[in-house]
Amino acid sequence: AGWSLSCRRNVSSSPSRLQSCMPGWVIDQYGTNGVLTYTEDIPVPTVNSPNDVMIKVYAASLNPLDIAMRGGYGATLLKLKRHPMSVLGSDYGSEFPLILGRDVSGVVVDCGSEVTHVAPGDEVWAAVPPWKQGSLAEFVTLTEYEVSHKPKSVSHAEAASIPYVANTALSALVNAGGLCRDSSSNKRVLITGGSGGVGTFSIQLLKAWGAHVTVTCSQNAEGLVRGLGADEVVDYTAEDASEQLEMMEKFDVVLDNVGGETEQLALGLLKPWSGAKYVTLVTPLLPNTDSMGLLNGMCQAGSSLQSKAVQNILSGGVFYRWGFYAPDGPALDDVSRLVDAGKILPVVEAQFPFTQVPQAFQKLEQGHARGKTVVRVT
Ligand code: NDP
Secondary structure, three states: OOOOOOOOOOOOOOHHHHOOEEEEEEEOOOOOHHHOEEEEEEEOOOOOOOOEEEEEEEEEEEOHHHHHHHOOOOHHHHHHHHOHHHHHOOOOOOOOOEOOOOEEEEEEEEEOOOOOOOOOOOEEEEEOOOOOOOOOEOEEEEEHHHEEEOOOOOOHHHHOOOHHHHHHHHHHHHHHOOOOOOOOOOOEEEEEOOOOHHHHHHHHHHHHOOOEEEEEEOHHHHHHHHHOOOOEEEEOOOOOHHHHHHHOOOEOEEEEOOOOOHHHHHHOOEOOOOOOEEEEOOOOHHHHHHHHOHHHHHHHHHHHHHHHHHHHHHHHOOEEEEOOOOOOHHHHHHHHHHHHOOOOOOOEEEEEEHHHHHHHHHHHHOOOOOOEEEEEOO
16 A cells, blocks of 8 residues: 555545545654654555555554664665665655554555455454565554454454464464464474564464474463463573573573573474474574575575574584564465464454554563554554
């Protein structure tokens, strides 16, 4: 959906044409929390292509990516995705005013002519790709492929806590980790950082798939992750945390939500020479393109991935992989069924009204997440 140049109110009657401006939180430059600005003059993102779905946002949630993007993280690569011509120079297109917020739960208000899966009035949820305008606004417009029917058994606020971490976890565990519903029952999986957004979702998904799940987290999160189904829990702050992990039976898959020093430890915990996979969500791709420019950054990231992949396959027969969020509405349909079956619970740690988006960012920035921070938009 594009941005129109001018903003007029109440010009006609169908939901998408009723108004041409909407309220929302934008940033006009990168920086700290002070750059978040509330405005009622954002052009409404109307349906512009046959596959577009326009959603009235009832609830959104925040991810660490929102804090990072507020500060300019990924700006180089995301700009290229938004405006491919920007590769020719900085004059081609601006991302500002930029709307953050990656999760939405809401109601469809308008659809393009080729949309068949959802219709106006349907309750839906979605993860908004980082290269698109986000959900901290009254409306967001996505393609049909990105949108899924919201689970009926939970509120919009609860539903908004799930899509982005779900699409990320599924992409990482299925595409990079080689797991799926029917092949996980004899698998041992280690999730580092199990108490956060991705971790609390992944524990429940893997338990629904029948895997054996070990989690690392702080001591005061043990009750939470055990309540979600974790079989074994290791307090990473304990002096002997590494020894505890090394004493355990080796793992088939590690989902690393922490990175840094955890990477080396986790790689040594995998079953050697049996197709085991280390998947990290903490990758240098976007930071490298930000600091070194597009070409150098991508080359540097690519060569680092390749050398780690080769080194780990040669030394221990384990696969080293990066995991990324990937938009996938059909995958959210499956998650929706698991939520309605009571197998996946939303883990909402904090809720903020739409007037307190900066406070929600502040909460997230303090770290130590225990599940998700949600913003009630409507
Ligand atoms: P959260 O901030 O929700 O959770 C992180 C959790 O990790 C917190 O509960 C924190 O609690 C815990 N933690 C911190 N340090 C450690 C440690 N050393 N060992 C174990 N646990 C630790 O983040 P998300 O779950 O949303 O995301 C996880 C990571 O994945 C983030 O770095 C995020 O940027 C990245 N990500 C990458 C994506 C991609 O496409 N590549 C997509 C989505 C996320 P405490 O500090 O109290 O222990």
